[in-house]
Amino acid sequence: MAGYRELFDASIEDARTFWAQAARAVTWIRAPHTVLDDTNPPFYRWFPDGEMNTCANALDRHVAGRQDAGQERSDSGNQRERSDSGEQWGGRGEQTALIYDSPLAGTMRTYTYRQLLDETSRFAGVLRGLGVGRGDRVVIYMPMVPEAVIAMLASARLGAVHSVVFGGFAAHELAARIDDARPAVVVSASCGIEPTRVIDYKTMIDNALDLAEHTTPACVILQRDQAPCELKAGRDVSWTDAMADAHPVDPVPVAATDPLYVLYTSGTTGKPKGIVRDNGGHAVALLWTMRHIYDIEPGDVYWAASDVGWVVGHSYIVYGPLLLGATTVLYEGKPVGTPDAGAFWRVVAEHGVKALFSAPTAMRAIKKEDPDAAHLARYDLSTLQYLFQAGERLDPGTYHWASEKLGIPVIDHWWQTETGWSIAAAPMGVEPMSVKPGSATVPMPGYDVHVLRPDGTECDAGEEGSICIKLPLPPGALPTLWGDDERYVASYLSAFPGYYLSGDGGYLDEDGYLFVMGRTDDVINVAGHRLSTGAIEAVLATHPAVAECAVIGVADAIKGQVPRGFVVLKSGASADGLVDELIAAVRDNIGAVANLKRVDVVSALPKTRSGKILRKTMRGIADGRDEPVPSTIEDVDVLEALTPILQS
Template structure:
């Protein structure tokens, strides 16, 4: 039993914000702002939404028929009109929208005018390929400006984008292409990583073998000599763009039309296609980028997340562009060519707001303070964290070594399904290392027991969201039952986050980790079922189970327990082959760091693998109730 389960208060450190933090505070007083929201939720969201431009105003702020919600009913809009034209009208035409820094030192700059023109022209190029409103376009690209152009061009013409992280393998890519019924795939010939060219086009070619919905493939060719294209099926990114008309009016979208599908790892096999819609997502992304990340007009803002994840969607692209901010993006990994590269980029580009993951922070901690101390980080104004709980030790290092104790540090909790921030410590509020913070105005959350009843201070429970919010997912693609499973059970009626948490006497919430079968590795959500399916698809494996094992740098690593087919010899080469097989199937992020061969796996009488028993044994703790274990 942990201290929190026993109700014992863990030691808490509180950093009260200096007076200068108050000038950044989004609300004069958090409690008053939160109570004002509770008194008039629709009025709160109406005021936020009114900052943005709508082709037609809504008839009603929301409709809530549990567990289904609609927001800004009958409103018409286009998110790119708010990301682009709105700023051209406000004298930001020549303001830098995007700085991009390639791994080899190549630099690209897009002003808002330049980005607007590129998005319109590529939107027309997609139309010329037969892409229309409601069609799905799969984007499988490295972190380059053209990826941003492709996403915005889809939204411009009313197409639905589904972005796939370029670290995934052919099988995972195929699942997402087939699951979304994608009509066109946009990719690149290769990506750059740690000085090496990583081919992407061959992965796409393999993924398309059983993907009949795909009619065309668009290839961004960066290699020299240019890669060959298959006539009539594959086309060059810039050739089709330059051949297209330059003016592309924004498609008028209903607030509830689909904007994108983003796949997140499932706990029962196939990944889930989370669907976000145009109006509510736009309002949530705008609100939280402005009020949580506190991005100001003169800031240079860097979110280190890959656009293939929800953080990249909301806070590397849509949120800051809705504000008219200057975004910084880079191909560079945090440790190449050395572990000073990110600090060097912060100095070079004068980064003001820096949003990154605990995994990166913990990696930097291993190398001490000398590397960041080589660079001038005085431009930093706000630090923020995302992806998994920010442990107190990482908070202290980030706050003192990088922020010099002068930058507010906001740890953010949210999910692919929520679309935008839900729980954090707003700038200007007291900070508690290890605690994400409180629900932001606009969010109603609590820590509850298995029956949905609030638990006492410092008692472990489940993090639950009890009221709808604009950026919430509308459904799981083609699977209403999966969507309902988030909200409904025999014991409760709330949105179940599947995270364990505690709450202190002041209402600050600490996220303890997942309660379901997802593993968060370096900020990436990996489904145990996906890893197990990949292992079992190898001819030597009869059964497999995967768990997350705590790791000082990555947060967790994947450990696999494998039952081999009878007669198979356990050799070091076999372990290498199994890891390589997972890598080829799912990509490098899902490769088990450890494989243990076993003769049997703990299962319930109904045959479900009890992964928590494996994890408890691995951690040397009591596995809890095992009465359902099949003897």
């Protein structure tokens, strides 16, 4: 196999040849002859004349006998053209496809590829019976249960477009997404389960549908034993009852450029942005990443400890592992408290996980509760070869802790909802690259990364600027926003013409390693000096008593802005003398210009459900603004407890 540098250079110098080769891993109904349509920039399209079905690639081809693996049929039953990928698909019908592990529900069950195909094809029949067809939308508002995965795959099987909304989102946020997506069907459950409570989903669904202007004719509701609900006559359908009478349907051929899903992310205007993911480019990119970035082969066990409501759940709980023929873990639990800080290690040991993907906040939570990693000794982690981290910056302190305790490569990699897969990583399936603490390592093939100054000129090595990607983006990245091409251009492509603006700031060092320091609005201006709050956080996080931290810039009448630090202590750590030590460390490592004079020790930091610290919200409260509570917040009580400190 070619090394990283050869692969990267080939992807930039001849993108068409590179991605045409990668596309051979997809089972096409009609193989694409055109790899990239660049006739209408900045709206680039990959594999525009290809035809396939994502669900068939994730399920059917693994169940098929090897002699006919890779062959799909149209609804009329006529054999269609396919590409010869050289891949021996098929023969995996009895292999485990999905492991559902729920300490919250006290349930564990597995699905073979054949069982998952049966459930999915029959639920596709349910959706078809409710009027869902190619191009229609299906909103999925569910907890971490196998039925959520089945609903996603069933939508894809019909050529419908699914939009998963994180279970537990407030009614008005769900209503906004319903009005934008205009679904034919909503799929939900009676409740979700948290360590300390049961969340009533059905009431939120009912309230959202009352608030929404769009009328949704049907809702499919999964009844859970923890909190069954009443169904509304004439609209609500029981999942169990519908499946009892369902007939399986075949996969529907779709264009590679047809949308597979819409995933909403927060917008600066308050209106959520619908990130569009296409079918063909998405499948090509994810198949490439599973082998080349994560070093996963068919039959390996892969666990992304995320949620299907987030992009990580889409890419690496559902589609990536199943497209490859791996076994994926669906975990309904927490890193701590279900029941203890050894929860992740139990899952790895019991299911033989090869690669674990989590957010740094999960590792920080485990480190806080179990700083000496005593729970590790209870489990056999011999199968675990990699720990991948993404979601927000992996601070060097947590990197060193995880590396030391696990004794395996710990890889920080950086990507976004918009890109769908890694912009920068260490491609472990290509070559074992050395890792630099604090760096997301190197740009991945297809991502021509540049760090730019405000005037558009290139930053020098080590100089911080706006991280941008030269167009076109590679397959799998967003081609546009749902129903709003103008907003797509204005949000991402207008600041630096010819480039995608990531919204993150950072720098490339002399070795080409990328350091992502945080959102560009997390760069503060202290008396004319531009400083990254991420750089200050990196210093605070190195203190042995600190479990996690956040730094925000607050308004100052004299200096314009000054930093304020917030730290959470490790279990059993003392705060005596800590603040003075932290302030001195920042002065020694960054300089007096940082002007850090206040650090508060707090019990917890407010976060989104995906683990990102709500720095923007904290900054707004500290500056005296009436800051709305984000819909994505994990625990509003944490923010409420912190508010008086921020305002002081």
